[in-house]
Amino acid sequence: MAFLPNSLVTLALLSILACAAQGQLSASFYSTTCPNLQTVVRSAMAQAVAKEPRMAASILRLFFHDCFVNGCDGSILLDDTPTFTGEKSAGPNANSARGFDVIDTIKSQVEAACKATVSCADILALATRDGVNLLGGPTWTVQLGRRDARTASQSAANSNLPGPGSSLSTLISMFAAKGLSASDMTALSGAHTIGQAQCQFFRGRITGGDTNINATFAALRRQTCPMTGGNSNLAPIDVQSPIKFDNGYYQDLVGRRGLFHSDQELFNGGSQDSLVRLYSTNGAKFAADFAKAMIKLGNLSPLTGSNGEVRLNCRKVN
Ligand code: HEM
Incomplete structure (x- = not known):
């Protein structure tokens, strides 16, 4: 940095120090x-x-x-x-x-x-x-x-x-408590385009607890998620493509095939309906918004600098 004026060097050092102090x-x-x-x-x-x-x-x-x-x-x-x-x-x-x-x-x-x-x-x-x-x-x-x-x-x-019985207002406030907007919440919920869930978490919804559900879909899910027993029986969260990270989840919601009550709350006549509709037809927009929201999720209150430790075994403290 020999060729830089002193003031610039000071500025550069200050900004490095500021970064460290903020634990970025x-x-x-x-x-x-x-x-x-x-x-x-x-x-x-x-x-x-x-x-x-x-x-x-x-x-x-x-x-x-x-x-x-x-x-x-x-x-x-x-x-x-x-x-x-x-x-x-x-x-x-x-x-x-x-x-x-x-x-x-x-x-x-x-x-x-x-x-x-x-x-x-x-x-x-x-x-x-x-x-x-x-x-x-x-x-x-x-x-x-x-x-x-x-x-x-x-x-x-x-x-x-949040739990699978949460209402839209509960979901919005639980994400807001982490500094995430309702749109971030809707984008992050697209994670449910992959993976499986246990019967006990959606039984209520498919056995008469919800009206905003496609009847054929509910009947399909009841085949392996009966009224009693089978609590841990698995079903794909995205009925279309559970091992493909795509926008199928939002298409499910528009078709009233959300698996959890909380999923369908995102498309139930409320504030997130238009975003769900957009993602259901525009997979690229969903992918871009999901990536941005994941970066925000990853920035939540990290321990940095000399706080915490680098664990040697993830299961126990050093
Ligand atoms: C919005 C509120 C949310 C609720 C109420 C919720 C609830 C649930 C529940 C009940 C399950 C099933 C667990 C089981 O059967 O053992 C599940 C699975 C899953 N959740 Fe969520 N979730 C929410 C948001 C999210 C977010 C934000 C992400 C990630 C960014 C996420 C990622 C997943 C994934 C990938 C699975 C499947 C896991 C597997 O197959 O092992 N969820 N969620």
């Missing part, structure tokens, strides 16, 4: 400390998704459930211990959140390439992006530099995550 994430965070990071994560996810395409969905959901509970800090990955009850056993996650073993596999490969350098929270953010893209969805630049929490909050997991 950066795309190049590991470019010198772990240059192969993104290649390692991508190929591990490619393997996992080839073995089981649903895994892309399961990892995406883990990321959402991590970020919505005190920020994207890998807290959902911590195992319960005799003296600590974390997020894994919270209502929205118990017997439902999955993919932890895949995160462990990626973490051990990343540790082999770059010891004690990359946080579990960042690995989850990268794996999520790659899973979406591997199923045909968009890609985006993942901001990095998150650190891992030393704790987790079961009560926050129970109160901050």
